[in-house]
Every structure is written in C-alpha cells, then in structure tokens.
Amino acid sequence: xxxxxxxxxxxxxxxxxxxxxxxxxxxxxFVIIVNSFKSRRAIFADPLALPTAETFDLVxxxxxxxQGDFLLYFQNSMIVTVGSLFLVLLFGAMAAFALSExxxxxxxxxxxxxxxxxxxxxxxxxxxxxxxxxxxxLVNTLTALILVYTAQGLPLAVFILSEFMRGVSDDLKSAGRxxxxxxxTIFFRLVLPLVRPAMATVAVFTMIPIWNDxxxxxxxxPSEATKTITxxxxxxxxxxxxxxxxxxxxxGLAIVPVLVLYLIFSRQLIRxxxxxxxx
Amino acid sequence: xxxRKPIRWHVVVFLAPAVLVYTAIxxxxxxxxxxxxxxxxxxxxxxFVGLRNFATLFGDPRWxxxxxxxxxxxxxxxxxxxxxxxxxxVMLAALLSSxxxxxxxxxxxxxxxxxxxxxxxxxxxxxxxxxxIWGIAPGMLDAxxxxxxxxxxxxxxxxxxxxxxxxxxxxFVGIPMMLIYAALLSIPxxxxxxxxxDGVTGWAQFWKIKLPLILPAIGIISILTFVGNFNxxxxxxxxxxxxxxxxYATDILGTxxxxxxxxxxxxxxxxxxxxxxxxxxxxIILVGVCLYLFLIQTRLRRxxx
Numbered sequence: 299x300x301x302x303x304x305x306x307x308x309x310x311x312x313x314x315x316x317x318x319x320x321x322x323x324x325x326x327x328f329v330i331i332v333n334s335f336k337s338r339r340a341i342f343a344d345p346l347a348l349p350t351a352e353t354f355d356l357v358x359x360x361x362x363x364x365q366g367d368f369l370l371y372f373q374n375s376m377i378v379t380v381g382s383l384f385l386v387l388l389f390g391a392m393a394a395f396a397l398s399e400x401x402x403x404x405x406x407x408x409x410x411x412x413x414x415x416x417x418x419x420x421x422x423x424x425x426x427x428x429x430x431x432x433x434x435x436l437v438n439t440l441t442a443l444i445l446v447y448t449a450q451g452l453p454l455a456v457f458i459l460s461e462f463m464r465g466v467s468d469d470l471k472s473a474g475r476x477x478x479x480x481x482x483t484i485f486f487r488l489v490l491p492l493v494r495p496a497m498a499t500v501a502v503f504t505m506i507p508i509w510n511d512x513x514x515x516x517x518x519x520p521s522e523a524t525k526t527i528t529x530x531x532x533x534x535x536x537x538x539x540x541x542x543x544x545x546x547x548x549x550g551l552a553i554v555p556v557l558v559l560y561l562i563f564s565r566q567l568i569r570x571x572x573x574x575x576x577x
Numbered sequence: 578x579x580x581r582k583p584i585r586w587h588v589v590v591f592l593a594p595a596v597l598v599y600t601a602i603x604x605x606x607x608x609x610x611x612x613x614x615x616x617x618x619x620x621x622x623x624x625f626v627g628l629r630n631f632a633t634l635f636g637d638p639r640w641x642x643x644x645x646x647x648x649x650x651x652x653x654x655x656x657x658x659x660x661x662x663x664x665x666x667v668m669l670a671a672l673l674s675s676x677x678x679x680x681x682x683x684x685x686x687x688x689x690x691x692x693x694x695x696x697x698x699x700x701x702x703x704x705x706x707x708x709x710i711w712g713i714a715p716g717m718l719d720a721x722x723x724x725x726x727x728x729x730x731x732x733x734x735x736x737x738x739x740x741x742x743x744x745x746x747x748x749f750v751g752i753p754m755m756l757i758y759a760a761l762l763s764i765p766x767x768x769x770x771x772x773x774x775d776g777v778t779g780w781a782q783f784w785k786i787k788l789p790l791i792l793p794a795i796g797i798i799s800i801l802t803f804v805g806n807f808n809x810x811x812x813x814x815x816x817x818x819x820x821x822x823x824x825y826a827t828d829i830l831g832t833x834x835x836x837x838x839x840x841x842x843x844x845x846x847x848x849x850x851x852x853x854x855x856x857x858x859x860x861i862i863l864v865g866v867c868l869y870l871f872l873i874q875t876r877l878r879r880x881x882x
Binding site for chain 1: 585591594599601602605606607613665672675677678679683684687688689696702703713716804808814831838855856863866
C-alpha cells in the first residue's frame with residue numbers, strides 16, 4: 299500500500315487529536331467521580347488531585363444515602379425504563395413485522411404515519427397529555443410515564459426494525475408456512491431471534507433518552523413516590539446546593555448505572571449503527 | 578370477482594398495539610394541543626378565539642418580546658450546533674475511520690460517553706467547572722498564564738447562551754461522530770482504491786471523494802439537530818432555571834413554553850398560551866423539516882454501490 303496513507307507522522311497526529319478530544323470528553327466525569335470521594339476541604343483546596351489517604355472521605359455518599367431516597371428513585375427509573383423498553387420492543391417489532399411482511403392496502407401510508415413521530419417531538423403535545431393523564435387519573439403514577447415513553451420510542455423502533463426485517467430471508471418464512479406454522483409462531487420463533495442485533499441497537503437508542511428525561515417526570519409524576527433518578531438528583535441538587543460533598547456524590551451515583559449499561563451494550567450499539575442504519 | 582378477501586386478523590393483531598398507543602398518547606394529544614391554542618378564557622368561560630392567541634403571541638408587546646427573544650436565542654443555539662458540533666463530529670469520524678488506527682474502539686466509546694449522561698449531570702458539572710468560586714477553569718487558565726481570559730461565562734448576558742450551546746455540543750458530538758463514522762465505513766474499498774490509483778490521497782481524497790459520499794448522512798444529522806434544538810429544554814432548565822437567566826439571555830422556546838404553561842413565581846400558568854407556543858414550535862419544526870425534505874434532500878445525490 300502507499301506510504302502516504304500510513305505515514306507515522308499522520309498517525310501520530312490522528313492519535314494526538316483523538317486523545318485530546320477524549321480528555322475533553324471525559325474530564326468532567328473524572329472531576330465528579332474524583333471529588334466525590336474527597337473531604338470538603340480537599341475539594342476546594344485542589345479540585346484536580348486524586349483522593350489520598352488523608353483527603354479520602356465518604357461523607358458525601360453517607361449524606362446522600364441518609365437524606366435522599368435514592369434507592370426508591372433508582373427503582374422507579376428502572377421500572378419506567380425497563381417497562382417502556384419492553385413495550386417499545388414488543389409493539390415496535392410486531393408493527394414492523396406487519397409492515398415489512400404483509401402487503402395490504404394502506405401499508406405505506408401506515409408506515410409514513412408511524413414515522414411522523416421521528417420528526418415531531420412528543421413534548422409538543424404535553425399540554426394535552428397532561429389533561430389526558432389528569433382525566434384518566436394517571437398523574438403521579440409510573441404507568442403514565444411508561445405509556446408516554448412507549449409512544450415516544452415506537453416511531454424510531456418501527457422504522458429501524460422494519461428496515462432490518464425486510465432483510466430476513468423469505469425462504470425461511472415460506473418453509474415455516476409450508477410446515478404449517480401460524481403467522482404468530484413465524485414471528486416469535488423465526489423472525490425475532492434473527493433481528494436480535496437490531497433490537498439491541500433500538501434498545502440503546504430508546505433507553506438513553508428515557509433514563510435521562512427530566513421533562514415528563516417533572517410534569518407527569520413529580521410526587522415523592524414516583525420520582526425518577528434524574529428528577530430526584532435535580533431536586534436533591536437544588537436543596538443541597540452548598541453541600542458539595544453530597545451533590546458530587548449524588549452525581550456520581552447517577553452516572554454509574556447508565557455508564558455500566560452503556561459499557562455493556564456499547565459493542566452491540568456500534569455494530570448496530572455500522573450495520574447500515576444510516577443508509 | 579366480487580368476493581372480497583377475508584380480513585387477515587393477524588395483520589391487525591400485529592399492528593394494533595403500536596398504532597393504538599402511538600395514536601392515543603402522541604397524535605391525539607398533539608392535535609389536542611393544536612386545538613387548545615384556538616381557545617381562551619373570558620368572563621363566560623372558555624371561548625373560541627380563532628387565531629387571536631397567535632396575534633397576541635406575535636404582536637402584543639407583553640408576549641411578543643419574550644417570544645422573539647426566545648426564537649432568536651433558539652436560532653443562535655442551533656447555529657452554534659451547526660457550526661461547531663457537525664464539523665467536529667465529521668473530523669473525529671474521519672480520524673477514527675483512518676485505516677489501521679489502533680485503539681479506535683476505545684476512542685469511539687470514550688467520546689460517546691457524554692451523550693449518555695443526563696442533562697442534570699452535564700449542566701451541574703459544567704456549572705462547577707466554570708464557577709468562579711470553585712474555579713477549576715480559572716485555576717487551569719492560571720496554570721497556563723491566561724487567567725485574564727477567565728470570566729463568569731454562564732453569568733453574563735453576552736456569553737451565557739453561547740457557553741450553554743457549547744456545553745450542549747460537548748454532550749452531543751458523539752451522535753454525528755457515530756453516524757458519519759458508519760457512513761464512512763460503508764464506502765466501498767474499491768472506490769478508495771480507485772482514487773488512490775488516480776493519485777488522490779489524504780486531504781484531497783477526503784474532500785473530493787469521501788465528503789460527497791457522506792453528504793446524505795450530514796443532511797440527516799442536520800435535520801435531527803434542528804428538531805432536537807428547537808425542542809431543547811432540559812439543559813437550560815437544569816443550569817439556569819426556568820427563568821433562563823441572566824435576564825432571559827438563555828431563554829429558548831422550550832423554557833418559554835414551560836414557564837408559560839406552568840407559571841413561575843408570581844405569574845400563573847396559562848394552558849392556552851402554552852398551547853399556542855407549542856403550536857408555534859410545531860409550525861417551526863414542520864417548516865424546517867419540509868424545507869429539508871423538499872429543497873435539500875431531493876438535491877442530494879445518492880450513490881449506490
């Protein structure tokens with residue numbers, strides 16, 4: 299191959315830029331985590347130093363666990379995220395299968411209708427959603443959040459999954475039909491396992507905005523019993539704004555779960571994106 | 578043949594849950610909101626006022642000042658994203674996709690991390706870093722002898738909005754990076770090899786061969802950025818509060834909608850004007866999306882390999 303493409307100088311320059319940007323990307327996370335383990339005095343004295351034996355202090359985490367109901371918030375976030383993720387994947391895959399597999403009148407119109415939601419944010423309907431939830435008595439319940447997030451996640455899920463389902467071999471499905479399998483069995487037993495990588499991609503894209511959302515928890519479910527972790531830490535920060543140990547510890551606790559989930563899924567996510575979701 | 582085909586119930590069963598939830602929670606409330614913007618209260622209760630709410634929003638000095646301010650701020654917020662986020666994203670993706678780059682997976686994973694963090698974390702940590710009291714930023718500038726450059730950027734009317742836009746860019750640059758990276762990977766090797774045989778390498782290769790091929794991806798990213806920005810709320814709310822201080826310098830349509838609908842401090846919430854603002858946002862987003870679909874996307878050349 300030509301040397302122009304792989305000259306060492308070029309490669310060093312590429313690494314330098316990427317390392318510099320990686321530092322910019324990770325620096326704030328580093329600041330939070332490091333300082334959350336330090337005593338108050340050390341946080342102010344030298345914010346960038348790593349905790350040493352002298353400055354190591356868990357007082358922030360103790361305050362958080364004592365004061366905030368973080369375990370409950372965390373549980374609420376988990377219920378909402380997992381619940382809506384399950385519904386988005388199930389309903390989304392079913393609709394995507396119907397759209398990609400069967401020819402019926404209004405098929406492309408239906409696809410267009412379901413894709414509208416990708417471009418138009420659900421937040422613009424908030425005023426009426428709140429009225430609907432008040433009327434049906436769902437305000438301050440996790441059900442309200444799950445329903446809203448399911449509706450929010452469906453358009454993109456249907457869009458991506460139907461692209462992938464078009465790629466599932468027809469021969470396989472025909473063989474299933476000849477063997478007398480019902481359409482439902484074909485969907486659940488044959489097609490779903492084959493689109494698992496696409497489901498993982500959709501799962502990550504659906505999960506992150508739900509976990510991080512502040513708008514709907516603030517409006518639909520702000521009560522103490524239904525606060526999600528994002529809203530909970532926002533309120534906690536508001537109350538403890540001068541207690542830096544506690545605030546940093548709360549932020550640290552809010553980062554960890556989503557970071558762990560991301561690191562688990564990241565390989566799958568990148569594979570899903572590069573498999574041609576953009577084309 | 579007069580006989581109709583029987584209804585295939587399984588198609589209905591497959592489609593029904595998604596269509597029902599989507600229609601009931603998303604489409605109906607959206608039109609409910611559009612409808613609500615045509616009403617207002619007077620002495621006799623709720624009355625139909627036609628487009629008068631919009632006249633108030635655009636023309637009445639009590640409302641229009643705040644609205645045009647929020648719209649202008651929102652436009653600037655979007656402009657910063659287009660000028661900084663997308664070029665940086667393209668650059669990072671181009672570097673990442675260079676052949677035989679070691680540790681590419683590590684960079685990709687690390688640079689995407691800010692995108693997964695919640696706005697609460699992002700808003701607060703940048704407030705801490707830029708805070709003149711705690712002062713990681715002034716300390717670091719001091720270390721390189723540039724302390725005089727430091728200012729409380731988030732607290733000044735002139736710089737607060739740009740600072741917040743740059744924070745948002747920092748958070749979301751991973752998305753254009755990933756999508757363009759995927760687009761770059763999908764360029765077939767033969768095309769690149771043919772370019773090299775013709776002596777087109779390095780920068781020239783990027784500008785003349787790769788960039789035209791990834792333009793559709795850049796188009797998609799631009800429209801996603803547009804929709805996201807004109808719908809943004811969380812970052813401003815978390816770092817500057819619902820009042821979008823200082824002195825409304827960081828007020829965008831999302832925070833304006835929130836304040837109007839739910840009220841703040843002494844002002845009562847107003848569902849009708851809130852719905853009017855939401856409808857105006859809907860119109861802006863719709864116009865933007867249509868302009869993109871009809872003017873830009875149809876002119877983008879797509880290449881099939």
